[in-house]
Amino acid sequence: MTYDAKVTVPSWATAVMSALSRDVSKPSTVTTMENGDKVYDFKQPVPISSYLFALAVGELDSRDISPRCRVWSEPSMVEAVAFEFSQVEDFLQAAEELTMPYQWTRYDLLCLPPSFPYGGMENPCLTFVTPTLLAGDKSLADVVAHEAAHSWSGNLVTNETWEHFWLNEGWTMFLERKIMVKIHGDENYFDFGAIGGWEDLKNDMSTMPDEYTKLIPNLGDDDPDDAFSSVPYEKGFNLLYTLEKLVGADKFARFMKAYFNHFKFATVTSQSFVEYFNSFFEEDVPSVKDFDWDTWLHKPGLPEAPEFDRTLSSGCEGLADAWISVDEGETFKGILPKHNITGWSTGQKTCFLDALLATCTERKRPLSLATVADMKELYKMHESQNSEVLFRFCMIAVEAEDESIIPLVVQFITAQGRMKFVRPLYRALFRSKMGKDVAVSTFLENKDFYHPIAAKMIATDLKPEEKKKIWDAVGELRKKPLVVGGVLAISAAVCVALIRGKRR
Numbered sequence: 001m002t003y004d005a006k007v008t009v010p011s012w013a014t015a016v017m018s019a020l021s022r023d024v025s026k027p028s029t030v031t032t033m034e035n036g037d038k039v040y041d042f043k044q045p046v047p048i049s050s051y052l053f054a055l056a057v058g059e060l061d062s063r064d065i066s067p068r069c070r071v072w073s074e075p076s077m078v079e080a081v082a083f084e085f086s087q088v089e090d091f092l093q094a095a096e097e098l099t100m101p102y103q104w105t106r107y108d109l110l111c112l113p114p115s116f117p118y119g120g121m122e123n124p125c126l127t128f129v130t131p132t133l134l135a136g137d138k139s140l141a142d143v144v145a146h147e148a149a150h151s152w153s154g155n156l157v158t159n160e161t162w163e164h165f166w167l168n169e170g171w172t173m174f175l176e177r178k179i180m181v182k183i184h185g186d187e188n189y190f191d192f193g194a195i196g197g198w199e200d201l202k203n204d205m206s207t208m209p210d211e212y213t214k215l216i217p218n219l220g221d222d223d224p225d226d227a228f229s230s231v232p233y234e235k236g237f238n239l240l241y242t243l244e245k246l247v248g249a250d251k252f253a254r255f256m257k258a259y260f261n262h263f264k265f266a267t268v269t270s271q272s273f274v275e276y277f278n279s280f281f282e283e284d285v286p287s288v289k290d291f292d293w294d295t296w297l298h299k300p301g302l303p304e305a306p307e308f309d310r311t312l313s314s315g316c317e318g319l320a321d322a323w324i325s326v327d328e329g330e331t332f333k334g335i336l337p338k339h340n341i342t343g344w345s346t347g348q349k350t351c352f353l354d355a356l357l358a359t360c361t362e363r364k365r366p367l368s369l370a371t372v373a374d375m376k377e378l379y380k381m382h383e384s385q386n387s388e389v390l391f392r393f394c395m396i397a398v399e400a401e402d403e404s405i406i407p408l409v410v411q412f413i414t415a416q417g418r419m420k421f422v423r424p425l426y427r428a429l430f431r432s433k434m435g436k437d438v439a440v441s442t443f444l445e446n447k448d449f450y451h452p453i454a455a456k457m458i459a460t461d462l463k464p465e466e467k468k469k470i471w472d473a474v475g476e477l478r479k480k481p482l483v484v485g486g487v488l489a490i491s492a493a494v495c496v497a498l499i500r501g502k503r504r
Contacts, residue, residue, distance in 0.1 A: 003044050009057050011036040016072055018054040018123035019044035020105055027062055027070060046104055046124065047265055049158050054123035056110055065089060068102075073111040077131065081111045084134050087141055087183065091148040094182040095175060098253070099152045099260045107148065114416035117451040119143045122150030132387040132418050139346035140388060142180055142193070149175035152260050160267035162224065166215045167268055170236015173197065177237075192312040192347060194241065199354045201234035202302065203361075210300035215239065216270055225457055238303055239296050243277065247285045255280050270297055315339070316348050320355035327371040336374055346386055353381075353392035366399040373402075382408060391421045398428040398435065406435060410442050417450045419457060427461050 007015040014028065015038075022029035022041035029041040061075040063082035066089035073081040088109065092102055109127045111134075120143050121128040127147045133140040153171035177193045205213050212227045215235055219227055244252040255277070262276060274293055281288045296303065310317070322337035341349065360366050367375075376382055381393040382405065394412060397405035409429065413422045426443065429435035440462065447455050 001050060002047055003053075005042045005044075005055075007040045007042070007055065007057070008033075008037050009040065011038060012059060013038070013057050014060040014072075015040040015055065015057045016060065016108070016110055016126055017042045017044075017056075018048065018052055018126045020125060024105060044124070048124050048155065049267075052123050052155060054121070054126060054128065056112070056126075056128070060110075062108075068092075068106050070106070070108045071111065072108060072126075073131075074113070077111060077134070080134055080136070081109075081131075084136070084138055085109055085111075085129070085141065085144055087138060088144055088148060090183060091141075091145045091179055092151075094179040095149055095152060097182070098175060098178050099257055100264070102151060103156055103264070104151060107151065109144065109147075114418075115449055115451055115454075117417050117419045117454040119418065119420060120147040122147045122154055124151070124155050130416070130418050132416050132421070135346065135386045137346075139386065142176060145179045145183070146172055146176040149179060156265065157260055157263040158267045160269045163216050163219055164268070164270050166232040166236030166239070167270065167273060169233040170215075170240055173233050173237035174240045188309060188311045191309040192351070194237065194306070195308050195310070195313050196347075196351060196354060197230070197234040197237060198306070198308070199358055200230040201238075202358070204229040204231060205302055206361075213300040213302075215297045225453060226460075235303065238306060241306065242296075242303070243291075246288065246291065247281055251281070251284065312348070313351050316344075316351035317355045319352050320359060323356060323367075323371065323375070324359050326374070327367050336378060341379065346388060349381070349386075349389050350392060353389070353396065356396060357392065360396075360399065366401075367396060369400055369402055372397050372400045387416070387418075387421065391425070394425060395428055398425065398432055401432055401434050403434050406438060409435075410438065414442065414446045414449065417454050419454050422450075422454065423457055423461055426458050430462055 003019070005017060005019065007017070009015050011032075016028075017040075019042035021027065022043055031039050031041075033039060059074060060072050061078040062070050062072045063078055064070050065082065065086055069088045069092070071078070071081045071085055071088075088107060092107055096102055104124045106125050107127070108125060109129055111129050111131055114131050116128065116130050118128075119130055119133070127144070129144060129147065133143055149172045150168070153175055154168040157167075157171075159165050159167045177190045180193060181187055181189050208229055208231065211217050212229060213231055213235075215232065217227060217231075247255070258280060259273075259276065263272075274297075278288055319337055319339045319341070322339070326336060341352070344352075356367070375393075375396075381389055382397070384390045384393070390412060394405060394409050398409060406429075409425055413425050416422070426439050429439035429442075443458055443462075450458065
């Protein structure tokens with residue numbers, strides 16, 4: 001659909017939409033009424049799917065990043081937001097080189113208050129992002145690269161139904177990682193990102209019913225929130241990565257450009273993707289006719305483990321192995337790993353922590369309290385201002401039954417509502433011997449802070465005996481509009497959790 005809109009707001013407020021200002025040369029096209037109210041005038045001349053319609057109103061300020069990119073946020077945060085997302089023009093230019101010219105004229109971002117439950121939402125002309133990305137060093141900007149990539153995979157070429165959601169998100173993960181390769185100028189970043197994604201996929205698959213581990217699940221009448229996971233993102237990505245390896249990177253790059261041009265402004269199914277892929281390569285790469293589409297698209301479970309290049313991850317995984325040796329008592333008492341990680345990137349730190357978590361899961365035993373205490377003393381990760389690092393360290397400490405971490409965890413899960421962080425931490429607290437009552441009481445005391453979808457999913461994560469008490473408390477939340485901090489945000493997408501996540 002295309003649309004025009006006029007939005008009337010109080011004199012103190014600003015309205016922004018998934019559309020262009022009527023006068024594109026200005027941040028806003030606005031007239032003031034006699035009573036002081038303001039009327040904002042928008043147009044969206046490019047066809048969009050209905051779930052991409054978005055409107056936000058609040059006390060907002062903006063800064064220009066480039067001639068076609070602007071950031072919006074509450075005034076107190078606008079300078080930090082402008083700094084953190086200053087690479088967005090570079091992301092767009094990288095994506096254009098990989099695909100085709102950007103079709104939406106402007107790419108603006110709105111940083112929502114902390115109760116926003118997702119990493120981002122890719123509304124055309126106005127991406128929503130979470131303030132948990134504000135690390136102060138641009139280290140979490142890959143989420144913005146992900147949302148920018150959606151301008152092609154999802155917004156320009158859209159899955160026809162949510163059973164084919166992997167065509168939105170698998171392609172977007174693929175593009176995001178290609179963008180980051182261009183930004184860093186290092187091909188190794190592609191597999192480095194994919195290794196972390198593979199760990200996410202393994203974790204989610206361990207908790208999902210078989211039906212939801214298929215790339216094309218039968219959603220039926222089930223609650224779509226129950227089906228949401230990293231499966232369409234990372235299993236979808238790994239399908240595309242497997243196809244790239246099958247035909248070769250140069251040929252797949254040509255196919256990618258042709259795919260987005262062929263299906264632009266249209267919806268696509270898995271079958272139409274398969275048919276187009278086969279027809280594109282049938283003469284050049286005859287072996288594609290033998291590819292096992294049925295297993296990839298219709299069978300549950302993990303695909304075969306890829307052979308990732310571990311140039312960038314080996315040091316992180318080596319440090320994790322060293323700490324496991326300490327924890328197992330295989331090194332002399334008091335002798336700790338000597339790796340200096342002061343200069344490590346956020347990606348390296350999260351890779352290290354992910355490897356620790358994965359090993360603890362595999363051996364079915366958390367780190368000891370002594371090991372966690374040594375890590376605190378050496379690395380101070382419990383003091384990190386980076387949400388991704390802090391989240392992972394909190395998970396390690398909770399699983400180790402470190403009671404001293406509880407105040408920090410409670411502060412973290414009540415200061416922001418991003419489901420990627422709050423749901424696993426609530427689950428971990430609830431499973432722990434020390435934290436079950438803390439998890440329930442913390443949620444009940446803060447339920448009004450969370451987005452209704454987040455509140456519902458946290459309640460679902462808790463065990464059956466607690467659900468009725470929590471559902472009674474949550475009930476009225478689902479009837480409220482999405483008011484996050486001082487900003488009212490309305491997006492068709494917030495009503496369907498399948499539409500958004502990692503960037504969860």
